[in-house]
Each structure stands twice: as structure tokens, then as C-alpha cells.
Amino acid sequence: MSHVDPLLLSREHPELSAKVPVEVSQRQFMLIVCLVITAAAAWRPWETAKVFIAGATAFYVVITFYKLWLVYLSGHEHAELKISDEEIAALDDDSLPVYSIMVPLYREPEVVPHLIAGLVRMDYPADKKNVQLLLEEDDDLTRSAVEKMDLPPGFEVTLIPESFPRTKPKACNIGLEYATGEYLVIYDAEDRPEPDQLKKAVIGFRRVVPQVICLQSRLNFYNPRQNLLTRWFTSEYSSAFDLQLPGLASLDSVIPLGGTSNHFITSRLRELLGWDAYNVTEDCDLGVRIYRRGYKSRMLQTTTWEEACSRIRFWIPQRTRWIKGYIQTYLVHMRDPRRLYHELGLANFLHFQILIGGMVIAVLINPVFWSLAMLWFMARSDALASLFPGPVFAAGAVCLFAGNFVFTYVGAVGSYNRKYYDIVKYSLLAPIYWIFMSYSAWRALLQFFSDPFRWEKTQHGLD
DSSP: OTTOOTTHHHHHOGGGOTTSSSOHHHHHHHHHHHHHHHHHHHHOHHHHHHHHHHHHHHHHHHHHHHHHHHHHHTTSTTSSBOOOHHHHHTOOGGGOOOEEEEEEESSOGGGHHHHHHHHHHSSSOGGGEEEEEEEETTOHHHHHHHHTSOOOTTEEEEEEOSOSSOOHHHHHHHHHHHOOSSEEEEOOTTOEEOTTHHHHHHHHHHHSOTTEEEEEEEEEESOTTSSHHHHHHHHHHHHIIIIIHHHHHHTTOOOOOOSSOEEEEHHHHHHTTSOOTTOTTHHHHHHHHHHHTTOEEEEEEEEEEEOOOOOHHHHHHHHHHHHHHHHHHHHHHTSSHHHHHHHHHHHHHHHHIIIIIIHHHHHHHHHHHHHHHHHHHHHOOHHHHTTSOHHHHHHHHIIIIIIHHHHHHHHHHHHHHTTOGGGGGGGGGHHHHHHHHHHHHHHHHHHHHHOTTOOOOOOOOOO
16 A cells, blocks of 8 residues: 555645645735735725625625526426436446445444445445445554454455545545546445445446536435434535536536535546545535536436434534635635636636635625624614615615525425425524534634644534
């Protein structure tokens, strides 16, 4: 294993890696922006506040209609690859290629028996499954649990040496070197993919154009009703993976991949040098790099069931890591905006700004406008009202009422679309969930500058 370099992307293409969180030129730009805003606020504080509010309000309007647009487009016939039962039945098992399955595990001994049983049950020839359990060398508990199992043929353990950074993408890069399959998929330890998912992916890859090198499955949860938090989480995932990502796919847009159940053409993934070991939301980053290289991703209509995090003290670190990774991804790819524009084209460049940068900005500034709204309703201050001149006030009212309705509506539609009819009503309480998101976002921003590569592991086995 000594010849494997899991940090290859950061060595050969440092401009595409988050190893250096913020480049010198970006630091200088941030400093200049901060100085300009500070000077403007000191010179004309009220006018500066008006400009900020007007810009943020316009941003919210764009985001609101963008979300609705994606939901509308999700009904397009090309939004997802749909594989019929007849197509699956017509497959000749002898013609199926070897399929590599990689499962990173860390301190998860309790899920090992269920994980192996689930992979065995997948409807794919046993002699064509190349399964790697990626275990950290110093994870004695999980290694012991695996050693006690009688691993089926085709299953093997790949040990990940203890080294910096301690991240999932670093482990996956090591596994990628030993993958023997024509296709490759990542599953998390607690995942329960639909049994025919691998066959659907094979048919999907045979159907699409050669530029498509990744198929993203839908993700949802097998414990949606455990408590209020899992209901909110389920509503969010149902709208994201069943509506918004298919809407993006119908536009042939950049797709920020999910952290699991993305299927790849193995040779193309190696060509991309795998994942960025320094990016803590490596899936989103890889989704962007796929398009920058001239390739594409599509959505595959099949579901992998995961465990929804059911405790807020574990959910917040998980969401912190995701948002921190989005910050990393945005700053990495915006190191050279002109090059990014050239490689993505205008439409995908704009999608990137909204999907990656816009998502982070929205959850960071939400508390500011919640506070302003509360002050207005409590005090009805003329001074506060002057910050919202006519057109801005009208747009702000649209955001306050129509915008919040849209975000609540999207979550409700996602739940309804999944036939979680009893969860739809919990979408009305989503603003509480958004507060947790914004708290996680500010935590992510602070952690990005203080500890950018920290991987806060999600706790499983709580369902």
C-alpha cells in the first residue's frame, strides 16, 4: 500500500484542492472588501445599511424563484433516468461487469453485521461484487467486529494508514487504487440501498451519452418518524433529492453530489484523481470538478435509505461539516473565476454561484433579517422603516411571506411526493429547523478559519 498516494490531487493540481483553505489573493480581496464596507459604514452608516438590505433582498427574491423553478423542472421526463423492471429482468448476469463497492467505516462496530448482510442481499452476481471495507488502522473496535465476521467471497478489508488529514475522501482515494470494477459506488456504513440499484446503474450507464460518468441515486431515511428532528430532516432530503436535484439534472446543470450512492465509471474517476482529501464535503466538490473536466452527472431513480440524525447535538456537527465543505468548495473553484466561467459556461457558472455560494450566504444572513423582522413587528420604528424604501419594502414583503411560504412549500411537496403524508404538516415548523441551520453555518464559518480539515463524524445507530 506504500505506493498509493491519497493526496494526489493536492500534489498534481493544488489549485483544485482545499489543502490551502484561502489563497493569498483571496485573503487580500477579503481584506479589501472588509475595509471598504467598514469605511462606508463609518462614513454613511444608514446608506450602507440600505445598500446591504437592498442587495440581500434581491438575492432572496432570486433564490425563491430559483427553488420554485427547480421543483417545476423536476417533473420533466429527462429529469431522472428511470429503469423499468422489464429492463432489469432482461439483463444477462453473465454480461454484467465487475462492480466495485467501497464502504468507509470509522468507529461503527455495531453496524458491521447489518452492513454485510445488506450488501450480500443486493441483486447482483456475487462473483462480480468487489467490496472493500475501508477501515482505519487504529480503529480497533470496528476492525475487531469485522474480524469476527465470516466475510463472503469478493469482500475484503483495506486498511487506511493513520495520517493527516483524517477524512473520508482520503480513505476513498486509497480504496479507489484497489478497485477492480468497471463501475464503482460509495455507500456509508448505515446505508440500505434498494437491492436492484447496481443493475439500474449498469443499465443507466449503457443508456446515457459517454460524457455522463456519474449517476447520483436519491437519498432518504428509514427512520423518518423517530422524532421531530428526523421529520424535518426527511422533509429536507425529500425535497432536495426528489425535486431539486432532478430539476438541476433536467437543465444539464452542475449537480452537487450527495455523500453516498453516487455511481462512477471507475476509469473516469481515476482520471479526475478521485476526491480532494482536504475537502470535508468532498462529494459536492467532485460534482463541480466533473463538469469542469467536460463530463456530466445524471440522477438515477433509485433510493438508498440512510439513518436520519435524530439528536441535535450530533446533527449540528454534521451540518457544520457540510456547510464548511461548501465554503471550501466555493473558495477553491473561485480562485480563478475567469477559468471557472470558461470551463463551466455561463449557465453552469450561475448555477454554481447560487447552489454553492448562495446556499452558504443565505444561511449566514438569515438571522440578520429575522432580527430586523422581529424589531419591526415589536417596535414599528420609523428609523427602521426608512431602511426599506418603497421597492425594497415590496420585495422584502415578498420574501417574508411568499419566500418563506415557498421554502416551506418545497419541503411539504417533497414529503407528499414521498407519500410521507403525515410528515407534511411538520413543514410548517420548518423555521425552527432553519434556526439550527444558521447556527451551524456560523459555527462552520468560524471553524473554517480555525480548524478547516476537522472531520466531525456523524453518530449512527441512534434509530
